[in-house]
Ligand SMILES: Cc1cc2nc3c(=O)[nH]c(=O)nc-3n(C[C@H](O)[C@H](O)[C@H](O)COP(=O)(O)OP(=O)(O)OC[C@H]3O[C@@H](n4cnc5c(N)ncnc54)[C@H](O)[C@@H]3O)c2cc1C
């Protein structure tokens with residue numbers, strides 16, 4: 420177990436992630452001023468409505484344009500404490516920038532994400548103490564998981580005067596924000612730097628306990644039980660995320676060369692021992708954003724990478740702009756094919772056997788085809804690892820395994836337990852996890868202060 424309240428977190432050198440360049444590097448001052456001055460400061464700005472955390476976009480951009488970068492950062496971070504990450508990883512094309520009025524005139528929308536990244540990173544670099552802490556309340560909240568939902572919640576709780584203890588089963592904090600985001604958007608070290616900033620802001624009020632699994636029954640070494648959290652803390656926040664990668668369920672799947680997408684991306688980002696030596700051809704199974712990230716990352720690393728999707732391109736759940744970007748970097752797509760077997764020779768992976776598919780299912784009797792591969796990445800979704808939530812008496816899961824909350828407060832069926840992020844919404848974006856954490860923190864705070 421590793422316990423931190425301030426830290427200089429860094430990933431080890433020699434990772435494949437380090438070979439990537441950011442596609443949207445940090446603006447310099449001239450670029451930021453030029454872009455900020457394009458903004459029309461719309462009344463009832465659609466970019467604000469489109470932001471899940473409701474950042475006052477025209478106000479922060481106006482502050483950037485007038486040289487008030489610190490004020491701009493405060494405007495952003497008041498609504499979204501992880502605004503530095505979100506400026507880099509948000510799918511702005513489908514959120515704020517996608518709603519910008521410039522689109523209607525077929526002109527490029529304001530680069531809101533890049534301006535946000537510029538404002539927050541510049542302000543933190545100049546003077547990290549952007550907010551004052553409220554006096555200590557004497558209350559302590561336990562947070563399960565150290566993903567963006569819990570990190571944002573812990574930061575906001577600390578600013579309001581509470582202590583926060585975050586339990587994370589992995590030894591690296593940040594959840595998928597550190598270990599899942601495509602490296603051409605943001606590297607793991609940037610996510611860790613942001614966590615270190617939140618810890619610094621909290622001035623010792625947040626404790627990160629890494630390598631500690633929260634479990635249902637009696638706790639062993641490096642574990643803590645749900646019952647102990649309920650007994651020992653004033654409130655609990657569950658930021659559990661999703662679970663392990665789902666499997667295809669086809670013959671030959673178990674064995675060397677076939678790996679789940681999030682497990683593979685985690686190693687690519689954090690494990691210097693991962694190499695792609697001997698991998699010339701890779702197949703990525705799936706049609707969502709994780710599949711798109713995996714195929715794009717492999718293609719960028721020089722592997723002949725092809726995505727195999729069981730429906731047509733038009734029906735892919737992944738973003739069209741991400742597919743277009745992956746194609747620019749050499750990724751291929753095979754549509755309307757479903758995997759039916761992993762073909763091995765003497766145990767070694769040689770191909771993925773696929774059949775023509777209709778409505779996402781292999782067509783019986785149709786001639787299969789072998790797609791040669793040295794690596795198969797399975798990106799067809801993540802299992803739910805939310806059963807632990809039920810160890811907190813009264814917390815319920817819906818039929819899809821998501822933690823049930825009151826949407827107005829994010830409180831669960833246990834009056835002492837709140838929840839947010841992927842484990843509640845089923846898997847969205849970092850900004851949604853932060854938005855839900857914000858709702859939960861407001862409710863936790865008023866409950867702890869006796870208003871509810
Ligand atoms: C490959 C991939 C790429 C993505 N790219 C983007 C992107 O570009 N932009 C974007 O906005 N979003 C992206 N997302 C989605 C985004 O990362 C998630 O929505 C976000 O991280 C959810 O935050 P969270 O805190 O709810 O969960 P997570 O980030 O999953 O964090 C949950 C944490 O809880 C820990 N945990 C779980 N159970 C326990 C337990 N019992 N005890 C202790 N710890 C526990 C886990 O180890 C984990 O660290 C991506 C997701 C994936 C899979």
Ligand code: SF4
Pocket residue numbers: 457458459460461464465466467476477480518519520521529531
């Ligand atoms: S919609 Fe576009 S132009 Fe209008 S305030 Fe938002 S970013 Fe500026």
